[in-house]
Amino acid sequence: MAIEAAPECAHRRAILPSVDWAAVASEKVAAMLGAFEQAGVPCPLWLAKAVLVAGHDITGKFELPTHLRVLQRVNRFVRDGEGGAEIDALVAALMDDDPIEADIVAAMIKRLLESSPSDVVRRLALAHAHRTHDLQRLAASHLQDSVGALPAVRLRLAGFSTTQLFGDPLALAFAAAGWRGSISQAEYGTALAELSNPTQEHDAVILVSDLAGFAPLDWRNPPDEEAQRLSERVDLLGSALMAFAERSRVPLLINTIPCTGAPGAGLLDGWHAVGIRRAIEQINRRIFEVAAASANIIAVDSDIALAELPVARHVDHKLWYYGRIAYSADATRALARAFAHAWQLLRRGPIKVLAIDFDNTLWGGVYGDDGVERLQCGHDFPGNAFRALQQECLRLRSQGILLAALSKNNADAMTVFERHPEMVLKKSDFAATAVNWDPKPQNIREVAAELNVGLDSFLFIDDSPQERDAMRRACPEVRVPEMPGDPAERPVWLRRQVATWPVRLTGEDGARQSYYAAARSATEWKASAGDHTDFLRGLEQKLVVSPLDASTVARIAQMHQRTNQFNLTTLRSTEAEIAAIAADGASGLVLHGRVSDRFGDHGIVITAVSEINGADAVLRSFLMSCRVIGREVERAFLGEVLKSLASRGVSRVFGSYIPTAKNALVRDFYQSCGFAEVESGEASGTRWVFEIFGTEFPGSPFVKIVQEQ
Amino acid sequence: MDVEISTRVPSYPEIAAIFDDVFQYTEPLTASTSPRDVERWDSLQHIALVQAIETTFDIKLSMDEMMEIQSVGDIERILHRYGV
Numbered sequence: 001m002a003i004e005a006a007p008e009c010a011h012r013r014a015i016l017p018s019v020d021w022a023a024v025a026s027e028k029v030a031a032m033l034g035a036f037e038q039a040g041v042p043c044p045l046w047l048a049k050a051v052l053v054a055g056h057d058i059t060g061k062f063e064l065p066t067h068l069r070v071l072q073r074v075n076r077f078v079r080d081g082e083g084g085a086e087i088d089a090l091v092a093a094l095m096d097d098d099p100i101e102a103d104i105v106a107a108m109i110k111r112l113l114e115s116s117p118s119d120v121v122r123r124l125a126l127a128h129a130h131r132t133h134d135l136q137r138l139a140a141s142h143l144q145d146s147v148g149a150l151p152a153v154r155l156r157l158a159g160f161s162t163t164q165l166f167g168d169p170l171a172l173a174f175a176a177a178g179w180r181g182s183i184s185q186a187e188y189g190t191a192l193a194e195l196s197n198p199t200q201e202h203d204a205v206i207l208v209s210d211l212a213g214f215a216p217l218d219w220r221n222p223p224d225e226e227a228q229r230l231s232e233r234v235d236l237l238g239s240a241l242m243a244f245a246e247r248s249r250v251p252l253l254i255n256t257i258p259c260t261g262a263p264g265a266g267l268l269d270g271w272h273a274v275g276i277r278r279a280i281e282q283i284n285r286r287i288f289e290v291a292a293a294s295a296n297i298i299a300v301d302s303d304i305a306l307a308e309l310p311v312a313r314h315v316d317h318k319l320w321y322y323g324r325i326a327y328s329a330d331a332t333r334a335l336a337r338a339f340a341h342a343w344q345l346l347r348r349g350p351i352k353v354l355a356i357d358f359d360n361t362l363w364g365g366v367y368g369d370d371g372v373e374r375l376q377c378g379h380d381f382p383g384n385a386f387r388a389l390q391q392e393c394l395r396l397r398s399q400g401i402l403l404a405a406l407s408k409n410n411a412d413a414m415t416v417f418e419r420h421p422e423m424v425l426k427k428s429d430f431a432a433t434a435v436n437w438d439p440k441p442q443n444i445r446e447v448a449a450e451l452n453v454g455l456d457s458f459l460f461i462d463d464s465p466q467e468r469d470a471m472r473r474a475c476p477e478v479r480v481p482e483m484p485g486d487p488a489e490r491p492v493w494l495r496r497q498v499a500t501w502p503v504r505l506t507g508e509d510g511a512r513q514s515y516y517a518a519a520r521s522a523t524e525w526k527a528s529a530g531d532h533t534d535f536l537r538g539l540e541q542k543l544v545v546s547p548l549d550a551s552t553v554a555r556i557a558q559m560h561q562r563t564n565q566f567n568l569t570t571l572r573s574t575e576a577e578i579a580a581i582a583a584d585g586a587s588g589l590v591l592h593g594r595v596s597d598r599f600g601d602h603g604i605v606i607t608a609v610s611e612i613n614g615a616d617a618v619l620r621s622f623l624m625s626c627r628v629i630g631r632e633v634e635r636a637f638l639g640e641v642l643k644s645l646a647s648r649g650v651s652r653v654f655g656s657y658i659p660t661a662k663n664a665l666v667r668d669f670y671q672s673c674g675f676a677e678v679e680s681g682e683a684s685g686t687r688w689v690f691e692i693f694g695t696e697f698p699g700s701p702f703v704k705i706v707q708e709q
Numbered sequence: 710m711d712v713e714i715s716t717r718v719p720s721y722p723e724i725a726a727i728f729d730d731v732f733q734y735t736e737p738l739t740a741s742t743s744p745r746d747v748e749r750w751d752s753l754q755h756i757a758l759v760q761a762i763e764t765t766f767d768i769k770l771s772m773d774e775m776m777e778i779q780s781v782g783d784i785e786r787i788l789h790r791y792g793v
Contacts, residue, residue, distance in 0.1 A: 133764035318772040562752050
């Protein structure tokens, strides 16, 4: 077998890469590794990784990178309990969004969750849950144990498209940020209605925005008109957000529209009236404006949230067409995480103190060895990377974060800032200094006492893995991210440290002045759309009711198959069954309704199948797409159905409500439309009758019935 | 022939794991296992199923394939087609 001839086969990369290592006996693996050692050939890294991920041990004198070394320790611990005390500390170092490969960390989490699911391990699972489907699943399987002690937060989730798939990733992301989130979903596509009706039952509203859901474009219209429609829609959103901010006690978190890789006007996309890029920027600018004008509106920048995901993978297009799902699973996880981070910052605030190491962190080289002159920091390579990190420290200082020097050096190392001509930071920029040879955990406690700031408000950055490790063990409250080894990566890395992001900055009062305009339009909105009924009036809805025909039967059957919420009987009729009822002109009547509003056409969204028997008729099914729930379309449509039946000589119309797990929404629908309850002969559900004579037909002032041309 | 197919156990053990995961369905699977047998297999969970298949087997399904999946047998056929 190839495994015995390991060194040669591995070298040629024949066979071995495809081996399912989990299925290979550990003796064989040991024999293979032994063969490498005897031949004096290093075990290739990819092979070491595959073997460790499969759960085997690696013995012998192989050099392993840090993450594989930790996995090796985990494997040994799981196998024979060896080194248990160390595991938590090793794992704690992997909490950050660290460059550890997803399959390596997944292998660790899986094994540790199965053998000894400690709090640290569950936190590790949550910390990486956003990265892959597998990791999300692992974290989700232990979510209940993880969130027990966390503070609760009640979230209201709304959007312009389907938000159902956001629920689980959001709960996980909030758990990773330290919150036990309970999520209530708004009805489909009712984001604007939610804004005009703020409830008092939630701690935050999360509004998921996406371009296709928010601003569907119709190229039948002249470009100018279409651009005008978009502007109106943006105004409506801006006003609704401002009105929400003024009325609601709780914050609203809204994501911006992410950039597109598919232009609508080619090279003109950024400026032309019909450019998609231009549309995105127009919407986002308004979102940022209201965020600047109100502390209750938090704009979550999708481009930052999705920075590590290729644009082409933001959307899984088949899911959009299948169920108006605007974001791929990967993008959903990333956005959910960004929302959770925003909430965390909003509630806990950013760090207050940045504690910084000197040698090889703020400058290249070691002061004690190299002397001042040879320290790297300046305008030339490679000192410019260190100088850039100092600039970032200065930026954080200007945003209100205190700088603390935390260096193992003689005290005169502080003079470097004065003696080295190119240092950006000056001695006076540091609010506290601890430059001595004492352990850093001891120093940071003294600095915390001196500044009167809790350790949980500290971020500690140090290039030395040993110092980071020591800090994590001694002061678990201090945030200790894994700093990249390459100084070139560090300035941007520091900018991406969410814990340093400001929520509010002093001096923004000036910026707010320019957003009086937005506040003014909110007042106008209040006047024009003060409550939900005004919102409905503003929609200018139109309903066209037509009988079934050959071109619509497939859509009607599909609605029967798919509709769960607004569905009185949940009868899963097929195309053939519906066509058969409609074909019998004397006793069958299948009507459907097409709804449009000032923002566009929703298509066929509502249908009713009825059977007529003399003066009695029965509504076999009555259902509506969740796209238009909460807009009184159902009342207007039912009225039209009843009138149509009346014109056929019907005097009594019967309907049933058959409860399912999902249709509680319509339990009282018939009652609210003038039906009276009759004895139900059935075990479950209720039966209703509408007396054509003597009862007012249901309808809605917000839905205009339009006769088909 | 039909009977033989419908009682056959799926040739991919991963499918059972996916069904456990997505639908919490732990009954033995056959090629004919369909939404009629699996209570949670509704239109929304269908998406979770498709995503689980895509990530487990590292493939990307098309819109047609998404519709084509009406039973465990359909999933197997599609996986064969992808050669996984």
